Amino acid sequence: MKIFKDSLKAVISFKIRTFFSILAISIGIASLSIIVASVEGAYGKAYEIVNKFGPDSMMIFGGSQEITSLRQRQKTITLEIYQDITQKFPEIKLSMPLIFIPNVKLSYQDKKHNTRLIGASEKFSEIWSWNIDEGRLFSKEEIDTKANVCIIGKTVKKELFSNEEAVGKYITLNNLVCKVIGVLSERGSTPTGEDLDDRVMMPYTTIMSKINHDNKYIDGIRLKLYKDVDVGDLTKKIEQYFKQKNIDVFILTPQEILNFLLQLTGSLVLFLGLSSTISLTIGGFVLANLFLLSVNERTHEIGIRRAVGATKRDILKHFIYEALIITFIASIIGFLIGFGGSKLLVKIIEFPVKFSWISFIFAVIVSLIVGIVAVLNPALKASRINPMEAIKS
Known part of the structure; x- marks a missing residue:
């Protein structure tokens, strides 16, 4: 305990060394x-998105993956094929045709x-696990009779109706007048x-x-x-079905979806990992050199301590304790800087960041390891100083 107290006093006494050591380690x-x-x-966001998408769901788009990734649609799937698939694969519980039109003009007053x-059927709420906040869903009769009815999202309601009631009102969609029969519950945004x-x-x-004036093709x-x-097994069967056609x-x-999000995460982790490795390496190098300088400056002090009974082990522990105190403080400061930096990261690129005790404990452990490794050589050098020669110097 006495050695620890002496180490703490030394950390406080050598303020400039302590400051630069903490600064170097905390950045990493x-x-x-x-x-x-x-x-x-x-990982949390990925599984949240998968749960919203539906772990027991899949979507089939017309065209190749390259075309789809460019947000272009190829009309390759017909209603006839849709009906054939729903009958051919008993693994399917529910199904629904999809139609996407990316840019339509809405007006209200x-x-x-x-x-x-987005075109959907009366089953879309159950298939998407997406509830209605106001109003009601489409009816089977409205699907069959091609009724001019629609359900709007929260953003659309805010833009067109502000605080007004939306259900029961008529809006113009391109040149088509349709009745709002429902408002979707809030869903948020994608990554x-x-x-x-x-x-x-x-x-x-x-x-x-x-x-669309096209009664044959769907998106x-x-x-x-x-x-x-088994989603993977069914995917292969459906791919084979389309390949035959x-x-x-x-x-x-x-x-x-998981693979895409993890690839996105991997790029950021690689960049930050390289940055932190370089920062911690520089921090450890700075810490080692500052302690080496400190040992040279404190040779006389070390000699006196050895002369009055301190062992080599005591001197070694003294310098290691100093490093652990400094790196522990640096880990707390670094964690707080990281917490603040993450808020900026979220604002700039809307990347999901989740701080927890795991993050803090990991930061503390790594900083302590860096401290021990960096100071080990200077501490060993200090412990091997000859007390008589040190006092004479």
Whole structure:
């Protein structure tokens, strides 16, 4: 305990050395803290998105993956194929045709707004696990009769109606007048910043007949599977089905979403990991040199301590304790800097960051290891000083 108190006094006494040592280590710890928090946040966000998408769901888009990734649509899936798939694969519990129109003009009185239009069926709430906050869902009759009805997202309601009641009002969608029968519950945004609440849902039959003027092709299919179904195995079967028909499709599954998000996380982690490694290496180098300088300056003090009974082990422990105190303080400061830096990261690129005790404990452990490794050589040098020669010097 006495050695620890002496080490603490030395840390306080050598203020400049302590300041630069803490500064060097804390920068590396800040980067490291952000890495751990980013990984935790990314994994949490990935599984949250998968749960929203549906772990027992998949989507089939017309065209290749390259075309889909460029946000372009190829009309390769017909209603006839959709009906055939739902009958051919018993693993499918629910299914729904999908139609996407990325840019439609909405207007209500003097207010205007551009949004995306999505065609759906009466099953979309159950298939998407997406509830209605106000109003009601489409009815089977409205799908069959191609009714001019729609359900809007929260963002659309805010833009067109502000605080007014939306249900029961009529809006103009391009040149089509339709009645608002419901408002979707809030969903938030995707990792790429796309507002999921900025949309209008309409019966797919209405869109095909009155907007697209095409009663044959759809953009995609949404499937909900029975819980015991192997999604990977079914994906292969469906891919084989389309391959036999010589039709290009891209199938999106929960695993595809996870892979994309983890690749995105990996790029950031690689960058921050390199930064923190360089910072911690420089920090350790600075710490080692400052302690080496300190040993040379304190040779006389070390000689006196040895002369009055301090052992080599005591001197070694004294310098290691000093390093541990400094690096522990640096880990706390670095963690706080990392916490503040992560807030900036979230604002700039909207990347999910989650700080926890794991992040803090990891930062402390790494900083202590760096401290021990950096100071070990100077501490050994100090412990080997000849007391008589040190006093004479």
